[in-house]
Amino acid sequence: MIMTHPGLAEWALFTVYFAVMTIGTWFLWQPHGKQKTQTNNRVIGSFVQQPWLLFISRVLFAVLFLLIIYAGLFGTPIAERNIATVLTWNLWWAGLIFSIFFLGSAWCAVCPWDALAGWLVRRRLFKRSKVNNSLNLSVPKWLRSVWPALLFFIGLTWLELGLGVTLDPYNTALISLLMVLLATVSLSIFKRKAFCQYLCPVGRTVGFYAQLSATALRPVDPDLCADCQTLECYHGSDDIEPCPTGLVMGTLAQNTYCTSCGNCTQSCPESNVSWSLRSPSIEAISSARPHWDEAWFMLILLALTAFHGLTMLSFWEDGMNALASYINDSGQLLLSFSSGLIGIIVLIAVIYSALIKIIALLSGKPFKELFTTFAFINLPLAFAYHMAHNLNHLIREGRGLAEIFSNPLGTDALPLSMMEKHERQMTMWFSQDLLAALQAILMIFGFWVAVQVIRHRSVSLNITSRSEFLPMLFYALIITGFNLWMLTQDMIMRM
Amino acid sequence: MRIFLFLFIVSMLSAMISPAYAHHVLGRPSYSLNEDSNTPPSMQIETRIGNYFVTYMVYPAFPKPGEPGRINLYALSIKDNKPFNGKITFEISDDSWFSSATETIGAQVIDDNVYRQGFVVKNKGDYIITARFTADNEPYVIDFPLRVGVPSQFTLPVIIIGAILLVLIIVSLLQRKRLQQQRIRDSHSNTTVK
Numbered sequence: 001m002i003m004t005h006p007g008l009a010e011w012a013l014f015t016v017y018f019a020v021m022t023i024g025t026w027f028l029w030q031p032h033g034k035q036k037t038q039t040n041n042r043v044i045g046s047f048v049q050q051p052w053l054l055f056i057s058r059v060l061f062a063v064l065f066l067l068i069i070y071a072g073l074f075g076t077p078i079a080e081r082n083i084a085t086v087l088t089w090n091l092w093w094a095g096l097i098f099s100i101f102f103l104g105s106a107w108c109a110v111c112p113w114d115a116l117a118g119w120l121v122r123r124r125l126f127k128r129s130k131v132n133n134s135l136n137l138s139v140p141k142w143l144r145s146v147w148p149a150l151l152f153f154i155g156l157t158w159l160e161l162g163l164g165v166t167l168d169p170y171n172t173a174l175i176s177l178l179m180v181l182l183a184t185v186s187l188s189i190f191k192r193k194a195f196c197q198y199l200c201p202v203g204r205t206v207g208f209y210a211q212l213s214a215t216a217l218r219p220v221d222p223d224l225c226a227d228c229q230t231l232e233c234y235h236g237s238d239d240i241e242p243c244p245t246g247l248v249m250g251t252l253a254q255n256t257y258c259t260s261c262g263n264c265t266q267s268c269p270e271s272n273v274s275w276s277l278r279s280p281s282i283e284a285i286s287s288a289r290p291h292w293d294e295a296w297f298m299l300i301l302l303a304l305t306a307f308h309g310l311t312m313l314s315f316w317e318d319g320m321n322a323l324a325s326y327i328n329d330s331g332q333l334l335l336s337f338s339s340g341l342i343g344i345i346v347l348i349a350v351i352y353s354a355l356i357k358i359i360a361l362l363s364g365k366p367f368k369e370l371f372t373t374f375a376f377i378n379l380p381l382a383f384a385y386h387m388a389h390n391l392n393h394l395i396r397e398g399r400g401l402a403e404i405f406s407n408p409l410g411t412d413a414l415p416l417s418m419m420e421k422h423e424r425q426m427t428m429w430f431s432q433d434l435l436a437a438l439q440a441i442l443m444i445f446g447f448w449v450a451v452q453v454i455r456h457r458s459v460s461l462n463i464t465s466r467s468e469f470l471p472m473l474f475y476a477l478i479i480t481g482f483n484l485w486m487l488t489q490d491m492i493m494r495m
Numbered sequence: 496m497r498i499f500l501f502l503f504i505v506s507m508l509s510a511m512i513s514p515a516y517a518h519h520v521l522g523r524p525s526y527s528l529n530e531d532s533n534t535p536p537s538m539q540i541e542t543r544i545g546n547y548f549v550t551y552m553v554y555p556a557f558p559k560p561g562e563p564g565r566i567n568l569y570a571l572s573i574k575d576n577k578p579f580n581g582k583i584t585f586e587i588s589d590d591s592w593f594s595s596a597t598e599t600i601g602a603q604v605i606d607d608n609v610y611r612q613g614f615v616v617k618n619k620g621d622y623i624i625t626a627r628f629t630a631d632n633e634p635y636v637i638d639f640p641l642r643v644g645v646p647s648q649f650t651l652p653v654i655i656i657g658a659i660l661l662v663l664i665i666v667s668l669l670q671r672k673r674l675q676q677q678r679i680r681d682s683h684s685n686t687t688v689k
Contacts, residue, residue: 069652073648073649073652074645076557076645077557077642078556078557120659120663121663121666132670133663133666133667133670134666134670135666135669135670135673170648173652174651174652174655177652177655177656178655180659181655181658181659181662184659184662184663185662188662188663188666189666321543321573324543325573329543333543414555414556415538415556
């Protein structure tokens with residue numbers, strides 16, 4: 001029996017509709033934003049910068065990770081009874097996205113893939129090692145982009161939704177081990193942390209979404225950084241490792257590659273680096289610099305979030321079956337699924353490119369410049385829907401954690417009965433109305449930031465005429481409308 | 496302030512803990528269910544082959560060695576939504592590497608739109624259940640997985656862990672060689688300076 005989540009309530013839908021129309025009208029009235037600069041407030045104390053706290057968190061997550069691998073390999077194959085699948089896909093994968101909004105890329109600081117690889121290669125649990133197992137070679141030029149991470153991300157989505165790894169504890173453990181292998185190989189061969197910077201699909205997704213985070217590691221006094229000659233944040237110190245992704249704090253304008261490892265906070269002799277609160281939209285609106293590969297990552301991130309949502313709607317299966325009949329696919333329908341995945345990516349890329357082409361024709365600006373600059377519009381649209389969608393998963397499928405921790409391997413456990421499925425469906429972490437309200441707020445937030453991106457980025461591109469950037473407003477409207485429509489549909493439960 | 500933080504964390508954690516539920520299916524306790532019950536816990540796989548949608552169920556979901564189990568198979572025509580009503584033959588084969596032993600476990604006719612095949616497997620392991628039938632003069636062969644007991648699956652994890660160790664050893668050896676060469680180079684340059 002398939003269980004479904006009810007879609008967004010009508011009142012929430014009309015609230016979002018009204019808010020979107022109001023924001024859209026306001027935008028037409030006030031099309032250009034004033035130049036904004038990043039201002040930081042040191043509001044988060046030194047507590048979170050303590051190395052021991054970071055170390056304990058890393059150990060804790062590494063232990064949980066090893067438990068996941070052990071349970072995946074030796075525990076029950078029943079997905080909903082094994083801690084490997086429940087913790088990985090129901091809690092971590094669904095909840096990670098919320099941690100980004102509040103804590104930026106903090107997950108990367110405690111990531112067990114990197115922690116285990118680091119301990120194995122550096123042969124030290126903390127502090128800088130004098131001698132280590134790394135060849136410290138430079139990363140080849142062809143690898144220095146987010147294309148590899150993007151390909152991995154598409155692959156991970158295929159494994160997750162196409163092959164159904166979320167329902168397979170054994171393969172969940174295998175993927176976890178493979179990620180440790182990749183991180184170890186990369187750290188053993190290349191300088192700094194090439195895996196985190198160029199290859200990790202989770203790290204890059206976290207990095208891009210962290211542009212919209214309310215917190216970030218930034219200089220307390222930017223003038224001190226401007227006068228700094230020693231750059232401990234970049235080179236490290238005798239005890240502290242250098243920045244894993246080669247960032248200089250004084251020139252840091254976007255969170256994309258910051259792994260929040262805290263090396264800069266510990267190595268800075270002036271203690272000038274701290275967690276700061278800031279406007280969540282500032283990077284997407286103005287600070288972040290556009291690049292071709294990064295623009296594609298943001299665009300495909302949006303396509304993959306939409307695809308994620310589509311595959312969990314009840315009619316998706318009918319559509320796949322119809323496609324399978326047409327192309328004569330059989331078995332697990334992987335060919336049909338892959339066609340659907342590629343189709344959605346291509347469709348969104350074509351819509352975006354076509355609208356950018358129209359702006360290019362109207363304004364006379366180069367296509368590539370417009371494509372990369374306006375690509376930031378995809379971030380808030382993807383992030384808002386991703387959070388709204390995952391909220392649904394989290395409050396229903398995140399139940400039963402105590403049960404899982406009391407029997408992590410699921411020894412002698414039976415599959416969830418219909419009664420238990422019903423109970424999970426009915427006993428949510430909070431009410432259906434609160435869920436609908438939060439989802440509505442998220443959708444409005446996404447559209448609002450997207451409009452802000454258009455207002456400010458069009459100023460930076462010297463686009464003054466309303467008609468020249470209207471295609472981007474149209475794009476934000478159709479994506480928000482589509483995401484909203486998906487939220488109103490009944491959603492199939494994962495377990 | 497810290498006490499409030501502590502209380503907040505404790506209350507959040509306790510909110511996440513769900514109460515324990517009795518495992519009842521349609522009012523019956525789970526321990527009274529077996530492979531012949533109407534709704535015992537099962538493993539279900541759906542697939543599509545040619546003109547048919549095939550649903551495969553195993554009762555119980557993960558049978559133990561020496562204990563009876565049952566396969567239920569539904570084959571529904573995509574064309575007219577009617578169930579297939581010919582004969583279906585079931586075979587079982589060992590899914591482990593270097594094994595090709597196959598055994599026919601029975602041929603079944605339709606019973607209330609379902610093909611039911613009982614089985615008892617003596618040894619734990621991963622097996623393949625093959626269902627064969629002929630419809631519209633076309634042969635249909637469908638493979639489904641069957642896990643009996645908890646088989647050991649060490650091959651791939653051992654390969655990955657072995658690869659991690661191999662990388663560490665190779666890089667360590669290379670690094671040692673590099674350091675030795677560096678030391679030799681340093682001592683040569685020191686001698687030249689003198």
